Amino acid sequence: MFEYAPAPESREIVDIKPSYGLFIGGEWVDSQGENHHKTINPASEEVLAEVAWATEADVDRAVRAARAAFTTWSALPGSERAKYIFRIARIIQERSRELAVLETLDNGKPIRESRDVDLPLVAAHFFYYAGWADKLRYAGFGRRTTDGHSGEDPRPLGVAGQVIPWNFPLLMLAWKIAPALACGNTVVLKPAETTPLTALAFADICRQADLPPGVVNIVTGAGETGAALVNHPGVDKVAFTGSTEVGRMIARSVAGTGKRLSLELGGKAANIVFEDAPLDQAVEGIVNGIFFNQGHVCCAGSRLLVQESVADEVLDALKRRLSTLRLGDPMDKNTDIGAINSAAQLAKIRELAEAGVNEGAERWSPACPIPERGFWFPPTVFTGVAQSHRIAREEIFGPVLSVLTFRTPAEAVEKANNTPYGLSAGIWTEKGSRILWMADRLRAGVVWANTFNRFDPTSPFGGYKESGYGREGGRHGLEAYLAV
C-alpha cells in the first residue's frame, strides 16, 4: 500500500461563534432557560461552540412565530415561494465548501463525503422542491374525498415540527424543510444535540435569502426540546427521522391529537450477493453499504447475505479491500472512515460488538491505527453470524458488518425479510429476471440492485414495517406536507 501525505482541508473558511442562541422569528434570541451545552468535534473532542438547549417556553415562542408567519407564507403565490427556495439552494451552493467543513468538524464524517455527497444533495433537494411550489395542483393530489371536487390547489398543513438526527445533519434538514416550505407550511426544526452547527448556519442562509421571519425557526436542544416540540398543541404536523424506539414514543404521543405524522426510522438492511454477481463491484458495494459515513446510516447494508458458493471468495476480497481503508482525521481529503459521532454512540457500538463475540460470532478488523483523542471504531466484520444474534437483529449504526450465508434465492428472501425493519435492501447479480424477482419479494422501501446507498431528491425514500411511514423525496414527498 502506498503511503499518503496528509492532505488536510483548511478550516479557515468557517467562522464558528463561541456561542449560539435560538433562531426564532428571523432573529437570534437567547434561550429563556439556563441550559447550555457544548458541541464538540468528535475527532478531537475539542469544543467548537456552546449552544442553548431550548426550553418548553422557547419552543412555544418558536411555534408562535411559525404560526404568525404561516398566514402570509401560505398565501404567497407558489411562484414567489419557489423563488425564495431557489435562492436558498443557490446560497447553499455558494457556501457549500464552508458548510462541508462545518459539517465535518461537528459530525466527524470525512470531508470527502460531506463535500461530495452531503452538500450536493442538500442543494439539489432545495432546487427540486423549489420547482414544485407553483405546481402543486399538478401533483395529482387535487381530487378530494370529502367534497368530490377537483381543481383546487392542495392546502398546506400549517406549522411543521421537525426533529432530525445527527448522521446527515444538513441533508436531513433539507429533506424536512424543502418540501415543507414548497407546500406552504412554516417550520420549527430541532437539529440533533451533537450536530447543531450546520442548522444554525442554515438560519443565516435564511437571513441572506430574506426569507420572511418565522417561516423557518431553529431550536437547538436534546430529547426534552424535541418532546416539547412534538407535543406542542400549535404544531399541525410532526416529522421525525431517528430511532424506531423514539419513533414509537412519538406515534404514541401524537395519538388522538389529529396531528399528521411521518416517520423515517431504523433499518437492518440485507445486502444480498449472488454467486453470479460482478464480485469486484459487489465488494465495493458492500464497503459503501456499511462503511459509508461510519455506518451511521439508517439504510446501511448492515447484514451481508452472501451465497454460500462464493462466500470465501467474497470475504477474502472484502478483507483485502478493508485493509486499504484509511481511518483518521475527517478533515484529511484521503480519509475513508472518520470519527464516531459521540461517546454515547461509540459505547453503543462497542456493546453490540461485544455481544457479537459473546454470542459466538467471529470478529475481524484490519490492522488499523486508532487516533488517541476522539471517538473511533475500526471497520469490523463478523462472520458465523446466526439470525438470532443481536448483531443480526439490532441496528448497530456503526461500521460493523454481520455476514450470513444462503443457498437459494428463496432462502435469501426469507432471511432478508426476517426483521421488523423494512427500509432498504441490496441485490447483486448479473441476472435481470432474478433482480426483479428478488425486488418484488423484499419488504423494503428502497431496493438497490447492483448499487447501494444512492440518493436523489426525485427518488422517494422511506420504509416498510417498523422503519416508519411516509416518503421523503419525489412527488411522494409532497404528500407529507399537504392536507390531502
Place this chain on the structure above:
Amino acid sequence: MSERLAVRKTYKLFIGGAFPRSESGRSYAVTSSKGDFLANAAKASRKDARDAVAAARKAFPGWSSATPYNRGQILYRVAEMLEGRRAQFVAEVVDADGVTAKKAGELVDAAVDRLVWYAGWSDKIGAIRGAANPVAGPYFNLSTVEPTGVVAVVAPPTGPLLGLVSVIAPVIVTGNTCVVVASERAPLPSITLAEVLATSDLPGGVVNILTGSAGEIAPWLAGHMDVNAVDLTGADADVAVRCEELAAENLKRVLRPPLDRIDWLADPGTDRMTAFLETKTVWHPIGV
C-alpha cells in the same frame, strides 16, 4: 293450514374462509332498528381475533402476488354474487337500518356499484401512484406500490352493507388481507356478505369478519404485532385514541376516524386505497 315455520340462519364468524362459532361460546342478541329480536350473533373473543389475524397473514402471500387483473376479476365476481342476492340484502338492510325498501334497494345497488368501481382500480392504482423518477445519474429508478399487509378494519356502525363494502373493497383490491370488525349494532348483513365472499373465488382468509363488541375487539387487533395497519373508520372516539396508541407499538399505519359523517353514496376517491399502500423504489445502474 298453518303457515310454514321459517328455517332461521345461524350467524357465525367468518375466518379463513370458514364459518366457525366463537371459540368462547359467547353470543349476543341482535335487534332490528325497531327493537325486535332478529338473531343471536357470535361475540368474538380475543382468540377469535388472533385466529383471524393468522388466517389473514396466511392468505397474504398468495393474494398480494395474484395479478391485479385476477384481483379485479374476483372483486367483480363479488359484485355479481351480491347482485344475485339483492332481495335478501334489501330485507336485511330494512331490518337493520329501519329504512324503506326503496331506500334499502338504492343502498344495495350502490354497494354493488362500489365493488365494480373498486374492481376496476386493481390494475390502475399502480399507474397513478407509481413513478419513473428522473434521478441525476446513470440509474434506472422506479417507484411502485405494494400492499401494506394485514389490515384491521373497524367497519362503520351505520351503513351495514354499503359502509362495510366501502371499507373492505379498497383494502383488498390492492392486495392487502384484512380482519373486519363488523358493526356491533347491525352485524347480520356482514355475515351474509361473508356468504357472498365465500362463493366469489376470493381465497379464504383474504377477508375475515368478526362480530361482537367493537370496543373489545378493535384494541386487540390494534395491539397485535402481526397486523400492519388499522382502519379506525368505525371506531368511537375513545376507542380510536386507544387503538392509535396501541398501533404505535409496531408502527402500524393508522387511518383515523373521519371528522365529519361520511356520505357513503359520494365518490370515495382513492384515499382508502392509498392509506394501505407502501411505495417501493428500485434502483439499477444503466451501462453497457
